[in-house]
Amino acid sequence: MPDTELKKIILQWQEWLISVRNYSSHTAQSYLNDLNIFLKYFSKENINLSILEELNIRDFRNFFSSRAQKKISKTSIAREESAIKNFYKWLNNNKIINNTIIFQISSPKLPKTLPKAVDVNILFDIIDEASKKCTDPWIGCRDKAIFALLYGCGLRISEALSLNVEDMTGNDLIKIRGKGNKERYVPILPLVIDLINDYKQMCPYNLQLKDPLFLGARGERLSPRIIQRKLQQIRLKLNLPDDITPHSLRHSFATHLLAQGTDLRSIQELLGHSSLSSTERYTEVNLNKIKEEYKKAFSD
Numbered sequence: 001m002p003d004t005e006l007k008k009i010i011l012q013w014q015e016w017l018i019s020v021r022n023y024s025s026h027t028a029q030s031y032l033n034d035l036n037i038f039l040k041y042f043s044k045e046n047i048n049l050s051i052l053e054e055l056n057i058r059d060f061r062n063f064f065s066s067r068a069q070k071k072i073s074k075t076s077i078a079r080e081e082s083a084i085k086n087f088y089k090w091l092n093n094n095k096i097i098n099n100t101i102i103f104q105i106s107s108p109k110l111p112k113t114l115p116k117a118v119d120v121n122i123l124f125d126i127i128d129e130a131s132k133k134c135t136d137p138w139i140g141c142r143d144k145a146i147f148a149l150l151y152g153c154g155l156r157i158s159e160a161l162s163l164n165v166e167d168m169t170g171n172d173l174i175k176i177r178g179k180g181n182k183e184r185y186v187p188i189l190p191l192v193i194d195l196i197n198d199y200k201q202m203c204p205y206n207l208q209l210k211d212p213l214f215l216g217a218r219g220e221r222l223s224p225r226i227i228q229r230k231l232q233q234i235r236l237k238l239n240l241p242d243d244i245t246p247h248s249l250r251h252s253f254a255t256h257l258l259a260q261g262t263d264l265r266s267i268q269e270l271l272g273h274s275s276l277s278s279t280e281r282y283t284e285v286n287l288n289k290i291k292e293e294y295k296k297a298f299s300d
Helices: 004-019 025-042 049-054 057-069 074-093 120-129 137-153 157-161 190-202 224-238 246-259 264-271 276-284 287-299
Strands: 173-177 183-187
Touching: 004 025, 004 049, 004 074, 025 057, 025 074, 049 074, 057 074, 120 137, 120 224, 120 246, 137 157, 137 190, 137 224, 137 246, 157 224, 183 264, 224 246, 246 264, 246 276, 264 276
Parallel strands: none
Antiparallel strands: 173 183
């Protein structure tokens, strides 16, 4: 485990990720988890800054090779490498150590994956199912509103759960704080507004403008894990594949808009993508299939 000095340094790095780089606490924690895997590999008893400074390219390659041998996915290894490189870059920039060897290692090539859109009817089933079998009716209303918001506005789960009451602007727009704390305004459908208002009316807590919009059972800001677990339960109930995640609802929003003729630039703005190349992935989805799904959904 890290010695006292290294623990202090890691804490400073985490604080920098959040305060300077504007990473969410969730992302900062993920980086820490990946770094701890790396530190544990080299730690017999205690690991310190001197050991980190002395690591050579063979040490780094042996670590990543050990991860591959454990059948860890290339995506996970690439994420771990990103976290470790970020930490080493910060250490070097702050003149805490002098070791840039890790930057000679190339990131693993990742298989190209396309966003997976969910059938429109299945999305409606998920949203309806979210309000069922909850310990309290207001929690069911909350979860239904969140799933409708993820699909209806194409939000990341972190964006939806970071909303405050005041971000519902009252003029059919919602203010979103995206990656890097960048703000954007997204149109919100009347149906989604109604579901959010139903939740607010049933919520047992007196919601003020500065309060989190979505609260947990104890009145604290809702954790993404709660919604991820709820969707897992819904998948089991409806016999849906495991690759349907909260992020799938965002992908479906973009893909369905594209199928209806919305231009890529508009979708880019709605999603908060900094680069159009991220949005262009949706053009490779089978749009004809999506159009047929829409026709079926709205012809009933």
